[in-house]
Amino acid sequence: MRTATRLTGLMLRRSTDANRASLALPVVAFAVVTALTLTVLGGARFFFTIEGPTAPLYQSLAALAVTLLLIPLLTLCGSAARLSARRRDQHLSTLRLLGAPTRTITTMTVLESTVLAAAGTLLGVLGHLALAPLLGLLTFHGERLGAGHILLGVSGTLLCLVGLILMASVSALVGLRGVVVSPLGVRTRQSAPRLSWARAVAVVAALGAGMLAAQALRIDQGTLSIVVGLAVSFGLTMAVLNLVGPWVLGVVARRQVRRAGGRFTAERLLAARTVLDNPRAAWRQVSGVALTSFVAVFAGVGLAFTNVLAAGGSTPEDDLLLADLRTGIALTLVISFVTVAASVAVNQGADILERRELFTSLERIGMPLDGMDRARRLAVLSPLRVVALGSAAAAALLVLPLTGTVLLTDPLSLGTIAALLAAGIAVVWVALRATSPLLARVVADA
């Protein structure tokens, strides 16, 4: 234990500039995850203090929003943990080759993950404290939320922090298997991983089950039932999309590599091969958009639904509910966009640092910086199109039995969906552009 602690301390202290950047990325990612998770949970808690006939509806909607937001936040948390694990791979492989026992390596992994996650989560708490007064200005159920209703409280915060740090340690331990089993295996890529077609069967089966569940819920047209139906369908489909997404991206990339023709540039070849090399990593970079596309469909239909309700002659209570629905949808979207932006920026930053050698090689053989940047952007934007449209289509399929075609094809609904899909893609594009200076620096330092 003492050896592991001393070695971990040494490696953290003796980091080079580039290593420091790769240390900072997981810390930033953990900070974003913590700030948003605490804020989402704190905000959701407020709805469980509401009383009256509409309380169950508010609580169901809050639960739906939490489900919508926590999945990508936890995915980002996993990415952050993997980032810190990747940073260690080379050091640990070398130590393993030098004969370090498994126990030392395992302890070092847990220690470094825990230190980075703890630093990030502490920063995240500060972020949560800064966000609370801002979000406290929002009005729900006719009253201003107030910072006090957003803050999660000491015990809730501590529980949340422990959970996130634990998740980081477990993810790092899982990522360590390669080092422990094969000291040379970590940095040796021998063949592109293939993902099973069984994943496609799983998604079709789940979509079918989701649609049947939604159809069954339609028998009872109560709003609460619709919300529950949406939550169940969403959770199920998101889980299955996470299973099938990498496989679909791999199939598309393989087709792109095989496709011949004059338009097949070096940038396109590199982009397609990058996706094919690790479809799971490619999926993780854009999986946040799967969520925003889903939310886009729900938001579009939700807005059209509130319009229909408002047009049908509403009471002041209905007006209050509709206003709250719109605020809730907007808030959920803003938080999911921030999550997507953070996820893309953090993953891209790590990717650039990790593939430093590749960019050096490209630079040597005369690929201009613009070309490298374009290839890197294509490797994200090409899967992004597949993910955005695929997820929106899946969400539309699930919403259809609940709401019917009228609400889904309402101009307000279609307009909102299109605008939000465009906004999701724009957020990713901006995050990609934001990491271009890092690529320029890495190439200049090569």
Added chain:
Amino acid sequence: MHSTVAAPPVLTAVAVAKSYGPTVALAGVSLQIAAAESVAVMGASGSGKTTLLHCLAGIIEPDAGAVTLAGPQGALRVDTLGPEGRSRLRRQHYGFVFQQGLLLPELTALENVALPLLLDGVDRHRAEAEAAHWLAQLGLTGMEERRPGQLSGGQHQRVAVARAQVGSPSVVFADEPTGALDSRTSEQVVTALLQTTTGAGRSLVVVTHDQRVAAVCDRVLELSDGLIVNEHVNRRRAA
């Protein structure tokens, strides 16, 4: 010492200097490389070998001095080119083989070799046909779809040699191309490198610690503290 050759030079360096902070890597090196000539650059670690290669190849900008390439369209001042111009120069006139090969792990052997042509806008079919031809020349038929991780050290370097030749460069630069190989594989790689460069009328500049590699080159330059301190022409090669 000023290194010269009798044949018309394809690459000329005059008083090239480069420092990294207080460390002087090159203290004013002048040399000429003739067409179809192979030159080995030797010296202890930190003598400035790799920095010289990088200055000649347009990878880094020298602090002072001039590097001129006698290109097909006339003389080209390498040291005055901007980053874009240097990228184009490396793509169109130079080929590279490094110690680790620096092949892209994501791409197959065929794609790695075709990459310089694709970067230059050549049609994919043509680029891959040319790449397949060079892989065959280097005895790598059947390896086209393998990725770098699936190749042996020697195969890896031969793919790098093929990649260096595919764009028909004027000069090929090799930085410790046999550094990670056993003696038998080293010999195969050096033979392949010489056959495909000087054997085809191209010049070769190779930075090496390996006396056996230097022995098969036309000329050997020895660097110490950023200066050429010794130069000799290999009798066998000269004959």
